[in-house]
Amino acid sequence: MNKKAVHRRTLLAAVPAAMALAGLPGRGFAAAAGNPFPKGFLWGAAISGHQTEGNNSNSDIWQLEQLQPGPFMEKSGIACDFFNRYAEDLALAAQLGFNAFRFSLEWSRIEPEEGRFDDKALDHYRRIAATCREKGMVPAITFNHFTTPIWFAKRGGWEVAGSADRFARFCERAVKAVGEFAGIATTLNEPNLGRLLRVILPPPIIADMGKAMQGAAAMVGSDRFSAAQFGDQDAMLPNLLEGHRKAVAAIKAGPGDFSVGVSLALVDDQAVGADSVRDKVRDYLNAAWLDAAKADDFIGVQTYGRNRFDAKGVMQPPEGVELTQTGEEFYPQGLGATIRYAHAATGRPVYVTENGIATADDTRRIAYIDGALAAVKVCLADGIPVKGYLHWSFMDNFEWIFGYRPTFGLVAVDRQTMKRTPKPSAAYLGAIAKRNGAAA
Ligand code: BGC
Secondary structure, three states: OOHHHHHHHHHHHHHHHHHHHHOOOOOOOOOOOOOOOOOOOEEEEEOOHHHHOOOOOOEHHHHHHOOOOOOOOOOOOOOOOHHHHHHHHHHHHHHHOOOEEEEEOOHHHHOOEOOEOOHHHHHHHHHHHHHHHHOOOEEEEEEEOOOOEHHHHHOOHHHOOOHHHHHHHHHHHHHHHHOOOOOEEEEEEOOOHHHHHHHHOOHHHHHHHHHHHHHHHHHOOOOOOOOOOOOOHHHHHHHHHHHHHHHHHHHHHOOOOOEEEEEEEOOEEEEOOOOOOHHHHHHHHHHHHHHHHOOOOEEEEEEOOEEEEOOOOEOOOOOOOOEOOOOOEOOOOHHHHHHHHHHHHHOOOEEEEEEOOOOOOHHHHHHHHHHHHHHHHHHHHOOOOEEEEEEEOOEOOOOHHHOOOOOOOOEEEOOOOOOEEEOHHHHHHHHHHHOOOOOO
């Protein structure tokens, strides 16, 4: 099948659905003529270390995965073997048409024991960042994407004093290796996710997460163990905020000249009824972070759909709506609402650092991309400085507690052979990237 045929077929399938979803007759992304996106707009895809590298055995999540049965449906194992295959993956991303690539540094590889930094690991990430540049892609570097070293979890993780200083010390060392190549950087990935999970998940699941930490503590012979989403979120918040602040300073003091911010899990939260708790919940989830982000260079928006809130709390998705593999409502236009919310609250430029869908049907991913980009385009037309769109994910990978079943990737990964096969959505987003969002 030649590329053109794939493109035409997928485009035809996607356009009407995207228009209907965006609720904007005639203004679906692919159909919209007009100006391309702003010059220098970043187009790309995102991954994280633990979810793709493989054998990340010094990290807290790896330890938690060993509890079987436990919260994780399967173990991450070799993941996508990105650790060894990054050059091939970055070449593919560039060839698809992307000018940016988001990846994360794995703290537990760089600082496997407290205070001992591994030069080989630092050099590894330096080569990834340099390879992005060689391929014409701006590296969007996440300094921490959830996972922390086991030694950090054993001393109480983000719940205890001193965690912020340890994170800042790691950032100070890491930026020396990668700073000269960085294009943008985020300190923490979704530090508000732990609270979000407590709003949307049933209490028994949260209780199980607490038990899992006791199990992990016993396995490593410690009296405690704390991993980002699993521990006491109220105890963590001040340390995470301090960690972010100190990390920004440490990163900025290093080589390179690039924008630094934090990326947040932001949902299109909608109020239903006059007594809706929506605003209260939003404050609990995001207020401290949006306030902190006012001092940053940008705000990173990561959106997957919407939540509706009535007087009692979060509601089930409406009857009969399409659900993704992770049980979320198919709702790409929600990205417009979160961009507006984040920008209004912070006054900062916006990078969409994640946005995507878990589906086995790639035509739905194309429709999702279309609906999301239509919403971005309306934000741009309204004067909101959106500076990039990084799709989650570049490839199918380890989706945390769900394991490998949900597929978020633009590129399929054969779990036996590790062979990469770009899906039509990869060519679709790549083609949009190549023409900087201009109409086809
Ligand atoms: C996270 C990713 C995750 C994605 C899809 C985001 O919350 O940053 O690590 O895979 O959502 O669930």
